[in-house]
Amino acid sequence: MSLKHALLGFLTICPATGYELKGIFENSVQHFWNADLSQIYRTLDEIKTEGLATVRVEPQEGKPPRHIYSLSEKGREEFLRWLREPVKDLPVIRNHFLLKIFFGAFLQKEEVIEHLKRYQNVLQERLAKYRKIEHMAPEGFESMLRSKGIIEKGTAAPFELTALKNHLLYAIATLRLGFKIAEATDEWCTETINELQSLASEKSKTEKPKSVKKQRAKGAKV
Amino acid sequence: MSLKHALLGFLTICPATGYELKGIFENSVQHFWNADLSQIYRTLDEIKTEGLATVRVEPQEGKPPRHIYSLSEKGREEFLRWLREPVKDLPVIRNHFLLKIFFGAFLQKEEVIEHLKRYQNVLQERLAKYRKIEHMAPEGFESMLRSKGIIEKGTAAPFELTALKNHLLYAIATLRLGFKIAEATDEWCTETINELQSLASEKSKTEKPKSVKKQRAKGAKV
DNA sequence: TGCACTTATATGATCTTTCATATATGTGCA
DNA sequence: TGCACATATATGAAAGATCATATAAGTGCA
Structure with missing residues (x-):
């Protein structure tokens, strides 16, 4: 714990x-x-x-x-x-979303794409939150603590300013990883959506142009 | 659940x-x-x-x-x-490692770098595991199930082969995200290590060349 | 020969996490 | 006027996860 x-x-x-x-x-x-x-x-x-x-x-x-x-x-x-x-x-880690993608073959392709797109929205919300934190960060923890009322106005922070800046360095570093992972995941969603969509269109070439999509999707139901 | x-x-x-x-x-x-x-x-x-x-x-x-x-x-x-x-x-998510990095200012820089390097080893082990799964995957779930003895030798798989291949597509997709995230994290570790090391050397320029490193590190102890 | 590991199940105890609920006031918004 | 939300604590209950332990034979390795 x-x-x-x-x-x-x-x-x-x-x-x-x-x-x-x-x-x-x-x-x-x-x-x-x-x-x-x-x-x-x-x-x-x-x-x-x-x-x-x-x-x-x-x-x-x-x-x-x-x-x-x-x-x-x-x-x-x-x-x-x-x-x-x-x-x-x-x-x-217990990622419900990936679990559903993993079992995507039991859904129609379109449904999986819906899952992926929805998840991209969730990721965007999260990225927005990170940006907010990032904006706040440059003034350091001090500003955060002040805004939370932990440090009274006009009072000095109860720890060294050097240490505070040092702290900021690490806080930003972990945030940067948060960005990296969220962005990589978002990219992966786009790639996977494209992959799924191109699969459907490839099929359309060899078989009937429109009805086939549904057929394939139905076939996916093991 | x-x-x-x-x-x-x-x-x-x-x-x-x-x-x-x-x-x-x-x-x-x-x-x-x-x-x-x-x-x-x-x-x-x-x-x-x-x-x-x-x-x-x-x-x-x-x-x-x-x-x-x-x-x-x-x-x-x-x-x-x-x-x-x-x-x-x-x-x-509850990432103990990142929590320690976040509080890195309470350690000496060298200790944080140690944490980062150790984590890279953990990531490499994980990547090796992914590669193993990836190698196994091309023959699909069938081979996995066979190796586990779930499907008897010579017996047909109890589900359509098309569906199986479709399944493989999704399994590989989630694995690809696993790779992406592990690789991004590994990169981030290297970047962060470099950042910390360059910080130390910058200081060495302005102050005493060798002893200073320890001084700074000591200063980090808030 | 001994030790560790695999196969195969299962339970008790405990830890950790989440959800619902309770209380009570001030503030901002429609 | 009403409703949601922020402030501020706390507990009961249940769900979910982990750890230790028990049994018992076979296999592989040093």
Whole structure:
């Protein structure tokens, strides 16, 4: 379970509440990690219980009190221990979309093409999101943290600016991979659509021009 | 839960046992779906309970009996219903490796480079596996099923050959995406390593030539 | 000879994740 | 005026995934 370590990582940068951490997740690591709010709360509780962070409760009017988590020295050590630990495996992936493409022979070609086109839309949405994050990034995490209200206006960031810039370098690097993969996937969708379409038209040459498409598609139904 | 539908999908092609299905998974969809044996057994049991497949028990000497699952008409319908259902979201990803890179500013540059290089090894292993699957693929699923003993020697495949070739088309397409993504990731690792190394050498120009590297790295420790 | 691996099933325990729900107020939009 | 959404926490329940373990014979390798 590395949600814990992701949270410890962000807390290393700055104390935060569970709700804020959810926002930070969405605006920085969403392309390779996602977290449910309820799970964040539970994990923060675990972090507290294990003595990896301390909590300060800040009452609010009309709203539930903010529980602000601050990393302890133990938490910091655990985070660094995890951070240095080598990664041995590729991430576990379960891609419903590819599973459907894999079984494409049980559909009509046109239906598979629909799946591919729809997925391209999903990818475009995701790319738009990445661009938004990218736009935000140049001013660094600081701006993000400020916009989230974690850093008060006029207050200095609670960590070195050099380190912050260094951090930005890595954040951008991971984002760049996100772009690369999304773009490669989009390209692949186009290629596959073309491949499927050309297959249909090749058939049309040798057999009847129009009705054949449906025949072939029907044949695909094993 | 689409493990169920993945299993139904393979059972649409050919009856099989849980153990065989595990092997089929590893040799075809491992790059976008992975399944634990114990989970496969449990899901097959669910499939049976829901009337999506029937089971024939085949005793063996010295070994537990083989439970051969055959898809029912209901199972086939459920599979096709799922297959046509549009996919609205990108897959949920949790990439431990990228999480560590993201927090790279808390490590020394050399340590991050180590992470990247190690990951490249993991990717190479994966690419080798893909190539193996690719080599196997041209003779189609048939050969795979035969090698797994699902189809007896000399017996015809229990489904049309045209459909089989069509199936191969899609299987290869998903594999191609697997290659693309693994290659793009590998490239990104190299680029990122270079970027980090050039950063270090730029610093060396302006400051002391050798000792500086360590200084900078130390500075990265926020 | 010994050890590891393959074949083949299955369950208990636990971990992780998701979904639904509850509460309560302020803000912006139509 | 009404409705959705942001803020802010939290829990119950269920679904889904992983890990350990059990059984038991055969095969291949050093």
